Amino acid sequence: MNGFENFQGEQPDHFPAGMIQVVDPSPLNWLFVLYNTMEEPIRSDPDGHIVPSLATEASWFNPHTLEVQLRKGVTFHDGAPFTAKNVKESFDELQRWTAPHPPGTWLNFDKGAKCKVLDDYTVHFTFPSPDGLAIGKMRAFHIGNQLFWSQLGFGYARNGSGEGHW
Numbered sequence: 051m052n053g054f055e056n057f058q059g060e061q062p063d064h065f066p067a068g069m070i071q072v073v074d075p076s077p078l079n080w081l082f083v084l085y086n087t088m089e090e091p092i093r094s095d096p097d098g099h100i101v102p103s104l105a106t107e108a109s110w111f112n113p114h115t116l117e118v119q120l121r122k123g124v125t126f127h128d129g130a131p132f133t134a135k136n137v138k139e140s141f142d143e144l145q146r147w148t149a150p151h152p153p154g155t156w157l158n159f160d161k162g163a164k165c166k167v168l169d170d171y172t173v174h175f176t177f178p179s180p181d182g183l184a185i186g187k188m189r190a191f192h193i194g195n196q197l198f199w200s201q202l203g204f205g206y207a208r209n210g211s212g213e214g215h216w
Contacts, residue, residue, distance in 0.1 A: 084192060091118055091137070092188035100185060104132065104193055113180045118188075120171040126195040134167040140193045141165040141175075156183065157190040 091105035102108075107119040124132035142165065144150040151157035162178035177184065 088192040088194060090189055090191050090193065091120070092185060092191075094189055100189075104137075105188070108185050108188065111174060114177050116175040116177075116181075116184050117168075118173050118175065120173070122171055126197075128195065128197055130195050130197065132193070132195075133170045134173045135170075136193055136195055137173050138165045138167050139196065139199055140191070143194075143199050144191070151190055157187055159184070159187060159191075 089104050091103060092108065093101050093103040095101050102121075104121050104124065105118045106121050109117055111117040118137070120132070120134055120137065126132060126136075141159075145159065145161065145163065149155065149158070159175070160178055160181065163181075164176045166174045166176065168174060175184065181187075
């Protein structure tokens with residue numbers, strides 16, 4: 051079986067466009083969908099070491115400011131180019147939420163944190179106080195494109211926010 055047969059083993063004539071069939075009853079299945087459809091600036095390897103993903107480098111500019119260099123040549127699923135503007139938009143959207151990370155508030159950036167675009171591939175994250183976990187928090191900082199935030203993502207079109215609609 052290739053996963054598209056019905057219970058009698060028959061292939062459907064067509065497949066629904068844009069539909070995800072959830073077959074995992076786990077209450078955490080949203081995490082697996084999220085981590086397989088969105089990307090983060092930083093990931094971790096199987097040994098738990100931090101590795102770049104959408105970022106190529108992250109370094110402390112000063113004790114309150116993390117500078118992140120972004121990968122060039124990346125495109126979203128709809129063909130839109132990935133730039134620092136997408137990072138800022140994603141950051142600003144998540145900062146609006148009371149609880150952007152249901153698995154734990156330790157993943158949230160301080161409410162006073164800011165993201166500033168320096169050029170197409172460089173951003174500064176400024177924190178009200180030094181945040182030693184900031185680079186690790188980038189592992190749970192999901193970057194969506196403009197289409198995602200304006201129409202698709204987490205119930206935005208329906209609810210005006212993604213809060214609590216993971």
